[in-house]
Amino acid sequence: xxxxxxxxxxxxxxxxxxxxxxxxxxxxxxQWVHIIETIESVRFLxxxxxxxxxxxxxxxxxxxxxFVKELHARNAxxxxxxxxxxxxxxxxxxxxxxxxxGFPLFVIPWEVPxxxxxxxxxxxxxxxxxxxxxxxxxxxxxxxHTGDQDAMLHQMERFGFIESSEMLFLCIDxxxxxxxxxxAKESLRLKLLVESxxxxxxxxxxxxxxxxxxxxxxxxxxxxEADEYIDRVxxxxxAEKMLSxxxxxxxxxxxxxxxxxxxxxxxxxxxxxxxxxxxxxxxYGELGLYQLLVNVENKEILTDxxxxxxxxxxxxxxxxxTDYHRFLKTYVECDGHPGxxxxxxxxxxxxxxxxxxxxxxxxxxxxxxxxxxxxxxAAYCIEDLL
Numbered sequence: 001x002x003x004x005x006x007x008x009x010x011x012x013x014x015x016x017x018x019x020x021x022x023x024x025x026x027x028x029x030x031q032w033v034h035i036i037e038t039i040e041s042v043r044f045l046x047x048x049x050x051x052x053x054x055x056x057x058x059x060x061x062x063x064x065x066x067f068v069k070e071l072h073a074r075n076a077x078x079x080x081x082x083x084x085x086x087x088x089x090x091x092x093x094x095x096x097x098x099x100x101x102g103f104p105l106f107v108i109p110w111e112v113p114x115x116x117x118x119x120x121x122x123x124x125x126x127x128x129x130x131x132x133x134x135x136x137x138x139x140x141x142x143x144x145h146t147g148d149q150d151a152m153l154h155q156m157e158r159f160g161f162i163e164s165s166e167m168l169f170l171c172i173d174x175x176x177x178x179x180x181x182x183x184a185k186e187s188l189r190l191k192l193l194v195e196s197x198x199x200x201x202x203x204x205x206x207x208x209x210x211x212x213x214x215x216x217x218x219x220x221x222x223x224x225e226a227d228e229y230i231d232r233v234x235x236x237x238x239a240e241k242m243l244s245x246x247x248x249x250x251x252x253x254x255x256x257x258x259x260x261x262x263x264x265x266x267x268x269x270x271x272x273x274x275x276x277x278x279x280x281x282x283x284y285g286e287l288g289l290y291q292l293l294v295n296v297e298n299k300e301i302l303t304d305x306x307x308x309x310x311x312x313x314x315x316x317x318x319x320x321x322t323d324y325h326r327f328l329k330t331y332v333e334c335d336g337h338p339g340x341x342x343x344x345x346x347x348x349x350x351x352x353x354x355x356x357x358x359x360x361x362x363x364x365x366x367x368x369x370x371x372x373x374x375x376x377x378a379a380y381c382i383e384d385l386l
Contacts, residue, residue: 055086084110
């Protein structure tokens with residue numbers, strides 16, 4: 001729940017700060033505040049900084065316009081210009097660019113001490129980050145039933161979340177090598193992206209990382225708002241060239257802060273299955289048989305069923321250098337149509353039938369009976385969950 005440009009501006013009446021352009025960007029997240037006085041220093045920005053300046057070397061219109069364009073290109077959140085001494089007024093070309101780009105531009109009188117502005121803003125950012133961490137920790141404790149549940153419910157209410165709040169969980173996985181510097185950078189980009197979209201719809205929002213997946217909780221969203229959020233996230237991921245590696249699992253909307261464990265597990269499972277199926281979004285309500293399997297509390301039962309069914313086939317493949325296990329999965333994906341399987345493997349239909357007969361012999365099962373088909377499909381669904 002990072003602060004936005006709008007959050008900071010609303011509390012800046014005492015500084016006589018005036019917006020000139022870029023109101024459509026007031027939802028931009030602000031991670032920090034930075035004072036810059038040269039165009040060359042812009043390259044050190046990481047993104048999501050609120051930039052303050054009182055002069056740019058030369059102070060002519062062209063350099064100021066170049067400065068603003070560089071800030072926008074570096075994904076700065078907004079610009080505050082301290083006018084009156086070195087910069088007397090903002091050129092129309094700069095205002096026009098900020099309007100068109102949706103880049104928030106403010107002016108503040110020279111008489112206002114910038115040290116007061118930066119100190120307050122930085123303090124608010126730090127306090128908000130601590131609050132964000134506390135909210136994430138508290139909701140995780142509620143989900144996993146850790147600690148005093150009543151105390152944590154009261155804590156969430158102090159943070160502004162009522163006990164009857166309705167929550168929709170999304171779980172997002174990035175198909176990157178975990179533990180790498182690249183993954184860390186992409187994970188941070190994802191965190192900021194999903195939050196910036198949420199802040200454009202509603203203020204209340206919770207997010208945390210769990211098992212190297214980004215968990216997003218939409219609080220008291222209508223169906224239309226939730227659909228809008230997911231649509232915007234898709235468009236943002238696409239614009240950032242991250243969509244091809246992102247997999248999203250969506251849970252249900254469930255009321256009650258203390259009643260979210262199953263909802264979280266459903267979104268997490270949907271994300272796992274989406275990644276295995278290479279589907280970019282999958283809702284829990286679309287999981288079919290997986291819904292039953294996900295809700296089996298004793299996971300050892302599923303593991304035992306999988307091993308009992310496929311154990312001999314996997315052992316045969318290992319001993320004989322065959323790949324019947326993968327062949328059989330393709331057979332399931334093709335709904336048992338020999339022609340489709342032969343096209344996938346570039347083999348004759350008779351070869352497909354011979355492989356199936358051999359697999360039936362190894363497994364000791366008739367795959368053309370309803371029971372055989374049901375066990376086969378269930379076993380491969382369980383494989384996706386293990």
